[in-house]
């Protein structure tokens with residue numbers, strides 16, 4: 165009897181372990197992408213948007229909490245990264261005047277990585293961006 169009890173305990177514990185590792189399978193993907201994206205962010209974006217994503221008032225918009233950054237319009241985000249932005253824009257009720265540099269040399273994977281980083285850092289939480297989605301978006305950007 166004791167043996168049966170022990171055996172069922174082992175079964176319960178191992179099934180808990182198996183289901184936990186199964187639900188975690190997507191996590192390493194986004195974590196690895198964000199790690200690569202952080203390097204790109206520190207090299208190319210931090211000078212304007214700041215290390216904590218808070219931006220610079222009236223010059224560079226914050227990325228932390230920004231509706232576009234967390235939103236589902238991935239085409240818009242890919243376009244901003246590739247093309248940059250030079251017009252004065254209103255974002256979430258504030259105006260920003262600085263020019264954002266273009267990044268035409270970043271690969272699809274690098275763009276997905278930096279987007280995953282800004283979409284899931286600080287207080288942001290958003291869905292994964294894949295290199296395939298960036299590739300598809302790129303064909304619509306002239």
Ligand code: HEC
Nearest residue numbers: 208209212223224230232249250251253260261262263264
């Ligand atoms: C030279 C400064 C500068 C650099 C470098 C820069 N940005 Fe920007 N970024 C801006 C400015 C300024 C805007 C707002 C557009 C404008 O005023 O023309 C902006 C806008 C954005 C937006 C849109 C924000 C919103 O809420 O609509 C995103 C996303 C963004 N930048 C991400 C990035 C990423 C990622 C990088 C690095 C690959 C980067 N930026 C590099 C200055 C910069």
